[in-house]
Amino acid sequence: MVDFLIKIAVIALYTTIAMLVGILFMGIGRKIVARVHNRVGPPVYQGFIDIAKLLTKKTNISHGWIYDLALLFSLTGIILTILFLPIGGVKLLGTEGDAFLVLYLLAIPALGFALGAGASGNPNAAIGVMRALVMMLSYELPFVITMIALMIYYDTSSIAQIVELQRARWAIMIPPFMLAAAVADMALQGMLMEAPFDIPTAPHEIASGPMAEFGGKHLGSLMLYKAGTIVAYTTLFVDLFLGGGVVMHDGSILSYIVNFAVWFLLILLIFTLSLLINASFPRFRIEQAFKFYWKYEALLAFISLIWVYLMVIS
């Protein structure tokens, strides 16, 4: 019983920290992009201010119970996803599911968000969701191929197990996975909806797309969801290719702190990389993005998969 309570406490602590890190990253992101554009930019804690403001608003407007599902599903789904991702080597619920489960858990918030956007009745929102779904179809192909390559190489589909097996050396140090990681990083660009793949929310074309009609607590929770996705996707990448940021294995208190710090630095690195690409590229059209992912990315991913397959067979 005590063990169970400790586990619940650890899970609660880690998810809270993960969400806070996500909000912090939103601020960092705006700062970095502003510096690249030679602006001053908002302070790094701007994300906290925005979310606190939205969640404490007195007037909240809803368009019916399906619209409210966006709030419930998006936040629930992203927290649930984070529970199944090892953070800095701490497995949370990581042993109870695997990479396929995480892929499908990530669909819960997306679908909830899409439901709310559809219920808001704004045509721009529907167009935004259409773009988001087409983007999803686009980037998932190269991403799942790289994931399958990892699964075949390590002969497991559990993310916790993959992290564990990267103790000796991180996956990115194995030649085929260098290619795979490059591919997955471009897929990550689409997952995080950063330019050149910020098509779904394109503010100048479709008035922020799915979020067009959201406000107050609904928008606040969607911002929390956005913060969660930054952490979830970057952590997924770090877990798959960079050994989850685990550098110390002795299980002491110090090792937890060090691993957590390394994890934080690694996801910050990945996120910064994605922001620098974001700040320097214009936006693709949706069919260009689709062709990019399904032609070049998928081909490269497939080369790495075949390479891994040949390595495993021989």
Added chain:
Amino acid sequence: MLELIFTALLVASFVTLFVKNGRVAAVISLIASLLPVAAIIDWGNEFGLKIFSFGLEKSMDFSIAGITMHFSVTALAWFFGVMIFFLIPPIMLFSYSFFEKNRGFFPFMLFLITAVFGILLASDFLTLFFFWELMAASSFILVYMGRDRKAIISYLSFSVLSAVLILTGIALIYSQNGTLLFSNVAFSADEVTVSAIILMIAGFAVKSALMPLHAWAPFVYSKADEPFVAFLSGGLSKMGYYGMFLMLFALPGAKILQQYFDSTVATYILALIGAISAFIGTLLAFMEDDLRKLLAYSSIAQLGYIAVGFGIGSSLAITGALFQAFNHAFFKSVLFLAAGAVAYRTGKWKISELGGVAYKMPFTFMAALFSIFALAAIPITSGFAAKWLLYEAAVSNKYIFITPIMLIASVGAFLYSFRILYGVFLGENRHDDIKEAPLPMVAGMFLLVMPLIIFLIFPGYMLDMMHSALVNAGIGTVSHTNYVISTGMASYNTIAVVVGMMIAMIPAFLIYVLRKHRNIDFKDNFLAGEPYEIYGHISMHAANNFYKPIEDVLMPYLRKGATSFYMALYNAMGRVSKTVRRIYTGLSQDYAIYVAVFLLIIMGWLIW
């Protein structure tokens, strides 16, 4: 006892033929359709579903005109019986409101059930074929009621194709063995047996709409009555897979194929065909504007996964395939029924003409939403466990082509799911004058959703139910408890997901409850207070050509498909027939000349 069930079903079918009132016919059919369910529950005592028992016999021989028909229930037939017969009472409940007049749905549906019951119990090939043809005939009449030329012709020709393939296969098997009893047939790895197996699998694949034998499905699904289509897609398509399972694993055809080709190439091709069905079906589905055609393509796609499982052939894969078959039976029935309920109230099928139905029909929407979760394999329903098993099987067998195709097809399912959710149920409210569907319809749909939730939390029960079927076929089982499935690669704990979700919902729930909101009609928000009427001519529903950008990219590759091949064949046959028909001019002089020429030829031949 067993012949009593057959007789009762046939009598009910005969009686409903003469009942004009749809309600009365529906009640009779509902009661009759409970008989096979009772039989299934009774047999469940042996195969893993212990509820109650009244001692129904398990086998029966029935002689007529010197031919003996052998019936006996196997674990496999029982499992397929569970997934098919539990569908029917809710569908009948739905039909209670759907058909005001009895236009022939009920008698032929009951006849169809009798045929399906016969197929599942058949323990020799002749009985199987006999009931298979009864099934084809009664379902053809139900398709015929749709009064659509294309649907009728395509269904008839593909049924005939299926029958020919199966009959040829049976004849070949008979020529090799001299017996038709399943228990006496012994396969050996020679050309005749192998071609028999392949022919029969192709014949069964027609029924389960596997590409490239799927061309009938979109036409038929979009034109027949909804309750029948729900059963056609949910129930009858599984009969094809029952036959395939029978050929591949119960009579060990897969091993014979492996021996003959000296590799797993034949079953690999089956898996690849399944994966391609899933992929192409998905792509075609999200470009479709007719709700029923969309669901038809989605059926083709979802059924493709089952073929993948059978093709891979490991215990993981087959467990996943059977689980997927079970899920598909329920969620696709609900979706077709929901489409029927929406059409019952609005009279529309085109997604671009619908919209905002959810506000008026919330319960229909909820049923559809849950089945869409199952369809998209989102882990809030049992749909996920099935696909997860299939992915695990494919990855652990290192299938580097099939796994990505399956996964991306499943992502594509989100696209058409949202098309249904948004286009039909959400968005602009265009139907102010409609009501929720009648209670029997809603009850029918919710009954069908229930298994999807039960087997989310306890997938172990499902695995227990298929346990004896798999053991009898010599396939191992997947290690599991009631709520944990473990494979060699990973494990999936459903309780962790459900409890985790409850915990994860706390913050969202707090935000939702602690801050009050008021409801505002979205028109006020979107139009900034201007009266809606002045925008009456502008559509605020972005559902026309929803996936236009991706359609433009993909369509050039998809245009030359199997359907266009069949259409070309159909047109060529039409041209040939037209040429031949020119002989029949309808003028008596011409016929006189034909006779004269014919006589001259005969005479010339005699003289020579």
